[in-house]
Amino acid sequence: MSGTLNSCKADIILCPVNKELKPVFDSEVLLGGLNKEELDEELQKDDVVRIYNPENFNCHCLLLTVFEDLNIKNHSDFREQKVATQVIHTLVTNGFRSLGISLKNNKSPEWKMFAFKLVTCLLKSKSELKSPVVVYCFDAVDEFDSLDDYIQRELNNDKYLVPITTEHLEYKEGEKSIEVLVEQGSILDYDAKVDVLINSVGVSLNLRNGIVSQKLVEKAGKSVQDKCKENYKNGINIGDIAITSAGHMICQKIFHVALYINFVCDGNISTEILKNIVIRCLKAAEKSEMTSIAFPALGTGTLGYPPCLVAKTMFAAVDEYEKTNPTYLKRVVFVVFEDNVVFQVITSKSVQ
Numbered sequence: 001m002s003g004t005l006n007s008c009k010a011d012i013i014l015c016p017v018n019k020e021l022k023p024v025f026d027s028e029v030l031l032g033g034l035n036k037e038e039l040d041e042e043l044q045k046d047d048v049v050r051i052y053n054p055e056n057f058n059c060h061c062l063l064l065t066v067f068e069d070l071n072i073k074n075h076s077d078f079r080e081q082k083v084a085t086q087v088i089h090t091l092v093t094n095g096f097r098s099l100g101i102s103l104k105n106n107k108s109p110e111w112k113m114f115a116f117k118l119v120t121c122l123l124k125s126k127s128e129l130k131s132p133v134v135v136y137c138f139d140a141v142d143e144f145d146s147l148d149d150y151i152q153r154e155l156n157n158d159k160y161l162v163p164i165t166t167e168h169l170e171y172k173e174g175e176k177s178i179e180v181l182v183e184q185g186s187i188l189d190y191d192a193k194v195d196v197l198i199n200s201v202g203v204s205l206n207l208r209n210g211i212v213s214q215k216l217v218e219k220a221g222k223s224v225q226d227k228c229k230e231n232y233k234n235g236i237n238i239g240d241i242a243i244t245s246a247g248h249m250i251c252q253k254i255f256h257v258a259l260y261i262n263f264v265c266d267g268n269i270s271t272e273i274l275k276n277i278v279i280r281c282l283k284a285a286e287k288s289e290m291t292s293i294a295f296p297a298l299g300t301g302t303l304g305y306p307p308c309l310v311a312k313t314m315f316a317a318v319d320e321y322e323k324t325n326p327t328y329l330k331r332v333v334f335v336v337f338e339d340n341v342v343f344q345v346i347t348s349k350s351v352q
Contacts, residue, residue: 010098010099011094011098012091013063013100013101014063014099048063048065048090060094061094061096067114080114080117085125091129097131097133097134098269099136100135100138101119101136101137102115103143112143116150120151120154136269170324176322178332179331180318180332180333181332181333183334184335184337185337187199187296188215190251191219192251193333194292194293194294195285196255196285197249197255197293198254198255198257198295200258200298201242202261203236203238204235205236212296219247219248220249221248222247223245227244228256236258238273239273241256241258242257243255253288255281255293257298263305274305275317278295279320282317282326282329282332285329286326286329289328290329292329293331293332294333294335295332295333295335296337297310297311297314297334311334
């Protein structure tokens with residue numbers, strides 16, 4: 001993920017410090033209000049010090065570990081394994097389910113390798129965890145790919161990680177110009193009412209999977225699936241969109257989007273992906289000079305996303321995007337399919 005550790009909403013954040021208890025990464029992590037003498041004494045006893053409900057953070061627990069430059073050639077995995085054991089102990093004993101760690105290495109290149117090995121140690125020890133844990137890795141995309149390659153080599157497994165990038169928006173002065181509607185029905189019946197339809201799919205872009213996608217192909221024709229295969233030969237990543245023509249349908253375009261397949265209640269990974277998907281769709285519609293777009297209640301079907309959080313996230317995404325003062329996009333419709341409970345929840349959020 002992009003951003004800084006202090007903005008992370010993980011339960012635990014692992015922060016490397018030097019022997020003076022200063023963060024290794026400039027002022028990225030703020031350690032205000034901490035008692036240096038007490039921490040110094042604690043760090044002499046253990047590899048990790050736990051600080052619960054720290055200032056300047058969104059996490060429940062801050063883990064400090066002293067990190068000095070290491071000679072990688074003569075370095076074993078023992079230190080990483082000890083820290084990993086402490087992290088797992090903290091996760092299990094407190095019922096925590098998410099961890100934030102930075103891969104940033106501007107002042108200490110050795111930290112990158114330490115972090116890579118630490119994440120791998122955590123994956124090797126996942127059987128000790130009582131429930132799934134989300135690990136947020138912060139840094140540039142190139143380091144993300146390097147970490148994924150390293151994990152694949154060490155564990156002899158396929159691709160492990162899910163990249164999440166935040167859409168950058170440039171805000172402009174202007175009055176609110178997008179009309180937001182909540183209506184009940186089938187998203188497929190809106191092809192004559194809007195320029196763009198949103199279709200939720202898996203990363204493989206196989207439109208035979210999912211009832212809505214199957215019916216979309218029946219109505220739009222096989223050319224939509226053919227375009228997916230032709231333009232996105234390797235599918236798409238979670239959080240991405242694939243844009244195709246609408247085939248026999250009246251609307252101009254179909255945006256196929258891939259959500260995270262399980263709703264993660266800890267941290268904000270699922271809602272962050274959802275929000276970025278909505279913003280990406282709105283940006284793509286504006287870029288194509290589309291004036292209207294219709295979304296289903298993304299994730300509230302078989303994926304099990306809570307309707308209340310979906311509604312809050314999707315409306316927040318439109319509100320945020322509207323600050324860019326778009327020229328063409330004027331209408332967003334959220335379409336809820338024959339579910340009175342979901343419809344009532346989303347409608348109530350639209351008037352708040």
